[in-house]
Structures are given as C-alpha cells and as structure tokens.
Amino acid sequence: MLAAVVLAATLAASAPAAGAVTVAEPCAGVNQDSVVAYLDTGDRLSQSASLYPGTELTVYVCDSGTPETYSAWELQNNPGFAITEERRLSAVVTVQPADGPVRLGRALRFKDALPGGRYTVVTGARADSAVGNRTLSFPSGAAKTQFVQDEAAFVEANDRVMDAAETLQARAKNGSLGASKPNESLTTLQSVSLNASAAAAQQSAFAATRAGDTADAGEVIAAVERQNADAHKSARSALQAYLGALQETRRGAARLVRLVAVGALLVGAAVGGGAGYWLARRELSKTEFDRGVSRTSQFSPKQIAVPVGLGVVALIVGAAVPVVASSLLTVIL
Numbered sequence: 397m398l399a400a401v402v403l404a405a406t407l408a409a410s411a412p413a414a415g416a417v418t419v420a421e422p423c424a425g426v427n428q429d430s431v432v433a434y435l436d437t438g439d440r441l442s443q444s445a446s447l448y449p450g451t452e453l454t455v456y457v458c459d460s461g462t463p464e465t466y467s468a469w470e471l472q473n474n475p476g477f478a479i480t481e482e483r484r485l486s487a488v489v490t491v492q493p494a495d496g497p498v499r500l501g502r503a504l505r506f507k508d509a510l511p512g513g514r515y516t517v518v519t520g521a522r523a524d525s526a527v528g529n530r531t532l533s534f535p536s537g538a539a540k541t542q543f544v545q546d547e548a549a550f551v552e553a554n555d556r557v558m559d560a561a562e563t564l565q566a567r568a569k570n571g572s573l574g575a576s577k578p579n580e581s582l583t584t585l586q587s588v589s590l591n592a593s594a595a596a597a598q599q600s601a602f603a604a605t606r607a608g609d610t611a612d613a614g615e616v617i618a619a620v621e622r623q624n625a626d627a628h629k630s631a632r633s634a635l636q637a638y639l640g641a642l643q644e645t646r647r648g649a650a651r652l653v654r655l656v657a658v659g660a661l662l663v664g665a666a667v668g669g670g671a672g673y674w675l676a677r678r679e680l681s682k683t684e685f686d687r688g689v690s691r692t693s694q695f696s697p698k699q700i701a702v703p704v705g706l707g708v709v710a711l712i713v714g715a716a717v718p719v720v721a722s723s724l725l726t727v728i729l
Contacts, residue, residue: 417436418454418486422463430513431510431512432458432513433455433513434456436452436454446518448517452491454486454487455486455500457469457507457510466487470506471489471503475498476491476494477494491515492517494517496516498517499513499514523540527616527619528619531612532613533604533612534609539606543601543604547601549596554627556584556588557627557628560634564637568641581634594624602617
C-alpha cells in the first residue's frame, strides 16, 4: 500500500504542474527588467525566500512592467530547480536540492543575467540508505534520525531471518536435525517481526517526499519491499526443506524400531517356546525311560516345572521387547 502511495506521488511530481498558478498581472509594480516568481499560493517570491525541495514556482520575465513571451528568454535547467512546464509567458519549475543560493535570473538562455528570482534551498538533513543505495533528503533532523533507526532495525531483522533460513537449509541437507541450531533458527523465524520492521522503514523513508526527494524515497521503499519478499521466500523454502527432511528421518526411525520390535518378538517366542518345549520333552523322555526300567517310577509335575518356568520367562522377555520398542518409537516421534 505504501509503495502504491509513493508511486502516485512520483507520477504526480512528473506530471504537468497542476498546482502552478497563472497570475493575471505578474509584473504589476515592477519598474525594471527583472525575473519574478510566484508560489502556488499566488504569492510573489521574496528576495530572501527559503524553499523546500519539491516547491513549485511559476517564473516570469518583466520588461518595463510587462511580461515577456517565454520564447524571448527561456530558462535553462540549473542546480536548484528543474523545468516541469513551459507556457506562452512563463515557465513552471520545481525546486531541487542545491548548495548555496539559486538565482533564476542567471539561468536565462537568451538574456543576460537579470535581478530577481533568488532563493535558497532548505536541505534539512540527509542520510544514506543501506537498502536502496540512495541518499535521502529529509525535512528535519528528527525525520532523518527516525529513518536511520528504522532502516537499521529492518536490516538486522532481515539478516536474522536470512541466517536462520540458511541454517535450516544446511541442517536439512546434512541431516543434523536434532541439533540446537535448528531450534534456535525456528525460534528466530517465529519471533522476528520482519513485516513490521519493513513497514516502519518504508514509512520513515516516505518522510523524504516532504522534502521533495520523491524519486529516491520511492526507490528505497521498493528496495525494502524486495528484500522483505526475498527473506520471506527464503524462510518458506528453508522450512519446507527442514520439515521434509524431519519427516523422512522420523519415517526411517519408525521403520527401524518396528523391525526391532517384530524381530525381538519372534526371537522371544522361538527361544521361550523352543527352550521350554525341549526341556519339558527331555524330562518326559527320562521319566518314560525310568518307567520302562522300573514300574515303581512315578511321574511328578515338579519334573517339568523348571523347563516350563524357563520357557515362560523367555516368552515374557520376548513380549516385553515390543513394549519397550513402542516406547522408544514414541520418544523418537
């Protein structure tokens, strides 16, 4: 939204000067050849005027109290102003940043220097933008300070998001998903208010338009928007890569634990059942042999208590392994 406002302001600045005035008698009271200029309020420019960049002036050349046609004198673009419209009797100019006084009477193409049309430009304060690589002119030192602070906050937030995204991408590629760094990176992406810091930087840059620096302000605002969008794109891509790798790792861990559980169950059943059966069978065979030798031999249940007990213990151990494996699976997942 803010970028759209700046674009509108830029278009308005480059369009024909809608706010320029047409004075009915611009040379009234002027008794010598001189340059006169009028503000968009219709007030004649004084000789000691201080103007902000972006101020519009309508310029005339007077000859014995009568305005001359523009083709007889014509203005040339000089530091301190830019011609935005040429009319039959006048020219409309927009004040630009300049060091020292500006003299319109010395910028005539077809006439020698004339008195009048002198002003100084209020430059306010200037600041270099680290994001847009532009120098902005602000209407006050406070506006400059606010921009410097807000842009620095945005740059810091942007760097933190980009660093976190890079860390997540690296961890996703090398499989270090359980390290502390990914957790810190996830926390950073969750806590950094990148959109808010970008909006603050754009709002502060917009203040430069009040000093007439519309084009540079628009470039800086657009640059902030681009960097903000790039950071969000990198963060989304890193999160997708990290979550995909994490999901794949969990699937692999789940498969491993299930295989261990099933294998342990089969081994436990085989060992418990097989060992118990073998020991019990041995005792029964021994008893049968003894009875063949002597009819007085008697079979006692105590004789198979030990093999049966060992078999039961083995089965319990085999059954417990899947339970432990399930707990391990829960911890991993």
